[in-house]
Amino acid sequence: MVIKVQPEVSPWGEIVCELGEAEDIKTVDIDIGLVDKVRRDITVFKDRRPAVYL
DSSP: OOOOOOOOOOOOOOOOEEOOOOOOOOOOOOOOOHHHHHHHOOOOOOOOOGGGGG
């Protein structure tokens, strides 16, 4: 059985962690401050117009 997992990518598209071809497990620390900053900088939720989607 072969399971291929995509690389861990930051919200800005930077590859944070990637597995090789050998069987492996890696963990990635998430910077909660960065998550909050991205949520402020990417305004997709602020720009929503739910009334238009009905």
